[in-house]
Amino acid sequence: MKAIVQERFGPPDVLQLVDTDLPHIGPDDVLVRVHAAAVNPYDWHMVRGDPYIARLIGGVGLTRPKQRVAGVDGAGQVAAVGSRVRGPAPGDEVLGWFDGSFAEYARADADRVVPKPAGLTFEQAAAVPMTGQTALRAIRDAGQVQAGQRVLINGAAGGVGSFAVQIAAALGAEVTGVCSTRNVELVGSIGAAHVIDYTAEDFTDGRTRYDVILDNAGSQPLGRLRRALTPTGTLVFNAGGSPGHLLGPIATILRVAVLDGLVRQRLRPLPSTWAREHLLVVTELVETGQVTPVLDRSYPLADTAAALRHVEDGHARGKVVITVT
Template identity: 65%
Template sequence: MKAVVQERFGPPDSLRLRDVDEPSAGAGQVLVRVHAAAVNPYDWHMLRGDPYAARLLGGMGLTRPKSRVAGIDAAGVVERVGAGVRGLSPGDRVLGFCPGAFAEFACTVAPLLVPVPADLTFEQAAALPMAAVTALRGIRTVGRVRSGQRVLVNGAGGGVGTFAVQIAAVLDAEVTGVCSAGNTDLVRSLGAAHVLDYAREDFTRQRERYDVILDNVGNHPLGRLRRALAPAGVLVANGGGSPGRVFGAIGAMLELAAVNAVTRQRLRPIMPATPDGPAREDLLAVTSLVEAGQLTPVVGRTFALAGTAEAVRHVEEGHACGKTVITVS
C-alpha cells in the first residue's frame, strides 16, 4: 500500500511517499481503508520530535519517530475486523483516531472509531476527531459555558476555533471570534455575534470582559489575557504559543498553574485530544451535534496523499483556515 513515511525527526520535507506492508487487524482492532485524513499541529510536532522534553515521555520516540507512518485523524471504510470486535463490520463508514492515517490503510482499536454521519463527505468526517473533540472539551467540559455567557475564541478561523465557535453558539453563549480579516465572514456565519480582526483590534486592550476565553493561539501574555477575563471567568489555554523546542508549552502551563492558585479566575490548560485518552464518548457527542445540524466541519484546503508534506507545512505556518485534509482515495 502507499503510505507517507517518516524515518527520522525533521521538517515536512523529510516525509516520503513509500510502498509499505498493509497493517493487519489483531484482536480488538479494525483495519480501515482510509479515504481522507486530517492534518493537525499534533502531526508536525510528532514529525519534528518537538518539544524535546516530550520525547522523554515516550509518546513520540526518543531518537526517531515511534510511528513510521504519520497521521492520526482518519475517515474511511472498515476493511476487516479482528477477533472480539463487536458493532463494526466490513463496509461500515467510520471516522476516528487511526495512528498511521496518512496511508491507504490504517489500523486502530475499535473504541476509537464511530460511524460517519450520513450527510458528511469523508473529507468533512476526517476533519472531526482531534479538532472537534478538543473544541468540545475546551468549551463544554473545561470552560463549562452556559447560556448567556460572553465567550471569546482566539484563533476562531482555525481547526479547533471553527468548531469552538459553533459549540459555544449552540450553548446559547454570546460569542466573539478573533481571527484574520479574511476569515471574518466565515466566523460570523458559524455563529459569532462579534468578530475581531486580530491585526487591527487587540481584545486584551479593550474594555470588554469575557466569562470564558478559549485561547488557541498563545500570542498574548497571561497577564493581558487575565485583564480581558471577568473576575470569576475561565481561561482555557489550548497549548498555543510554545516558548521553545526544548520544553514547549510546559513553562506556560506551570505559570498558569501558579497564578491559578492565587486568583478567583480559573485558569485551565487543555491539551489537544489524542487517542491516548478516553475519546469515544466525546467522538459520539461531536457526531451527535453534526447529525442535529448544529456542527459543520470547515474544510479549508485539501491535498493529495503525495502532497502531504506540503499540507503539513501549510498547517505548521499557522494560518490555515478551518481544517486541512488529505484526500487518500
Template identity: 65%
Template sequence: MKAVLQERFGPPDVLRLRDVDRPRPGGGQVLVRVRAAALNPYDWHMMRGDPYAARLLGGMGLRRPKHRVAGIDAAGVVEAVGADAGGLRPGTPVLGFCTGAFAEYACAEAELLVRKPERLSFEQAAAVPMGAVTALRGIRTVGQVAAGQRVLVNGAGGGVGTFAVQIAAALDAEVTGVCSAGSVEMVRSLGAAHVIDYARGDFTGRLARYDVILDNVGNLSPSRLRRALTPTGILVANGGGSPGRVFGAIGSMLRVAAVNAVTRHTLRPIAPATPGGPAREDLLAVTALIEAGKVTPVVGRTHSLAETAEAMGHVEAGHSRGKTVITMP
C-alpha cells in the same frame, strides 16, 4: 499500499511517500480503508520531535519516530475487523483516531472510531476527531460554558477555533471570535455574534469582558488575557500548537498553572485531544451535534497523499483556515 513514512525527526521533507505492506488488525482493532485524513499541530510536533520533553515521556520516540507512518485523524470505511472489535463490521463508514492515518489503509482501535454522520463527506469527517474533541473539551468540559455567557475564542478561524465557535453557539452562548481578516465572514457564519480582526483590534484593551476565553493561539500572556475576563471568568489555554523545542505545550500549561495559583480568576490548561481518556464519549458527543445540524466541519484546503509534506508545511506555518485535509486516491 501507499503510505507517508517518517524515518527521522525533522522538517516536512522527512515525510516520504512509499510502498509498504498493508497492516493487519489485531484484537480490538479494525482495518480502515482511509478515504481522507486531517492534519493537526500534533502531527508537526510528532514530525519535528519537539518538544524534547515529550520524547522523554515516550509518546513520540526518543531518537526516531515511534510510528513510521504519520497521521492520527482519519475517515474511511472498515475493511476488516479483528477479534472483539465491537459492533463495527466491514463496509461501515467511520471517523476517529487512527495512528498511521496518512496511508491508504490503517489499523485503529475499535473504541476510538465512531460511525460517520451521513451528512458529512469523508473530507469533512476526517476534520472532526482531534479538532472537534479538543474544542468540545475546551468549551464544555473545561470552560463549562452555559447559556447566556459571553465567550471569546482566540484563533477562531483555525481547526479548533471553527469547532469551538459552533459548539459555544450551540450552548446558546454569545460568541466573539478573534481571527484574521480573511476569516471574518466565515467565523460570523459559524455563529459568532461578534468578530474581531486581530490585526485591527486588541480585544484585551476593550471594555468588553468575557465569562470564558478559549485561547488557541498562545500569542498573549495569561496576565494580559485576564484583562478581558469578568471577575469570575475562566481562561482556557489550548497548548496544542505552542512553540518551543524544549517544553512547548508542556511549558505553556505549567505557566498557566503557576498564574492560576496566584489570581482570583480561574486559568485552566487543556491538552490537545489525543487517543485516551474519554475520547469515544467525546467523539459521540461531537457527532451528535453534527447530526443535529449544529456543527459542520470547515475544510480550508485539500491535498493529495503525495502532497502531504507540502500540507504539513502549511499547517506548521500556523495560517490554516479551518482544517487541512489529505484525500486518498
C-alpha cells in the same frame, strides 16, 4: 499499500511516500481503508519531535519516531475486524483515531471509531476527530460554558476555533471570535455574534470582559488575557507554540498551574486526551446541523509534506485534509 513514512525527526520534507505492508490488526482492532485524513498541528509536532521534552516523556521516540507512518485521525471504510470486535463491521463508514492515517490503510482500536454522519463527505468527516473533540472539551468541559455567557475564542478561524465557535453558540453563549481580516466573514457565518479583527483591535484592552476565553493562538501574554476576563472568569489554553522549543506548551501549563491557585479566575490548560463519548457528542451535533466542519483545502497523499507546511505556517482557515482513496 501507499503510505507516508518518516525515518527521522525533522521538517515536513523528511516525509516520504513509499510502498509498505498492510498494518497488522489485533483481536480488538479494525483495519480501515482510509479515504481522507486530517492534518493537525499535533502532526507537525510529532514529525519534528517537538517540543524536545516530548521525546523524553514517552510516546514520540527519543532519537527516531516510534510511529513510522504519520497521521493520527481520519475517515474511511472498515475493511476487516479483529476476532473480539462486536461493533464496527466490514463496509461500515467510520471516522476516528487511526494509527498512521496518512496511508491507504490504517489500524484503529475498535472503540476509537464511530459511524460517519451520512451527510458528510469523507473529507469533512476526517476534519472531525481531533479538532472536534478538542473544541468540545475546551468549551463544555474546561470552560463549562453556559447559555447567556460571553465567550471569546482567540484563533476562531482555525481548526479547533471553527468548531469551538459553533459548539459555544449551540450551548447558547454569546460568542466573540478573534481572527485576521480575511477571516472575519467566515467567523461570523459560523455563529459568532461578534468578530474582532486582531489587526485592527486589541481584545485585551479591558473594555469588554468575558466569562470564558479559549486561547488557540498563544498570541497574547497571560496577564493581558486575564485582563479581558471577568474577575471569576475562565481562561482555557490550547496553544501549542512554534517549532524549536525545549518545553513548548508544557512551560505554559506549569505557569498556569501555579497561578491558578493564587487568583480568583480559573486558568485551565487543555491536555491531549481522547474519549469515545466526546466524539459521539460532536458527531451528534453534526448530524443535527448545529456544527459543520470548515475545510480550508485538501491535498493528495503524495503532497502530505506541503499540507503540513501549510498548517505549520498557522494560517489555515478551518481544517486541512489529505485525500487518500
